Amino acid sequence: MKFQTEIPLKQQTDNLIDYHSNLLLLGSCFVENIGEKFNYFKFKSLQNPFGILFNPKAIETLISRAVQNKKYTESDLIFHNEQWHCFDAHSKLSDTSKENLLDSLNEALHRTQERMHQATHIIVTLGTAWVYRFKETEAFVANCHKVPQNQFDKVLLTTDEVRESLISIKTMVQAANPKATIIFTVSPVRHIKDGYVQNTRSKSHLISAIHQLVNKKDVFYFPSYEIMMDELRDYRFYNDDMLHPSALAVNYVWEKFSSVWISNKAQETMGMVRDIQKGMQHKPFNPDSEAHKTFLKRLDEKKEMVQSRFDHIKF
Structure with a gap:
């Protein structure tokens, strides 16, 4: 007896991820969940x-600036609530010093550009089709940084507008790195602040646009x-x-992703890395014992x- 419906998946036959792959992950908070898994298992x-x-x-916007190597200057910053911010970046980069913020932005831009040219796989996770446009410049922003909402227009990108944006992303990536494999996903995190129906509309625009590419x-x-x-349609997840998603749900989706995109040989190495990571977290009752x-x-x-096989792995 089956108690859930399962999304049919099968392992890719080409372009599988292994420990020689270079990965670039961009997007919503869900990409951070998956990114943490790649970090834990010591992928590049x-x-x-x-x-x-x-x-x-x-x-x-990020990929465009990285491709063009268009560095950030003071004109790209705003000062609000005693900090300097950039509308292109998350508030975690914000700083009380504009010099520090510019250094952080341009260092991040350099790392993005460098990895984009090296990447074997670029994973892009989209969270929402709702965007905010800064009235003063008519530019779409990544983060409003708590600037008063009356300074922005809130817009739902149409399916065509999302598709055109994704085509632009794809074109720029492939011009910089023709060998890169692009994997799109849509974040399962619901943006309820937009409204329940509005969230569904947003996700549907994203999914529809992606499938046209x-x-x-x-x-x-x-x-x-x-x-x-579908598979985890229960609030316990x-x-x-x-x-x-809970940690259990993230692990579940990660296992599904691994079964599709990570090579069998790499999964063997992942098992060894997991054993080492768990061993490093072990707390002995008697640190001086012969057993320990x-x-x-x-x-x-x-x-x-493991390190003799892969130079980039450090513990």
């Missing part, structure tokens, strides 16, 4: 150097949204806010074995 990955980016226009060569779709909405010393020696041997 860079996630959200500009912080969380919820909408396709924000991601398009998907092909079997270099642009793919992973159904993280559908897995959460959510955090206390009833909006964000033996345990540490074996742990060091495992580290050396």
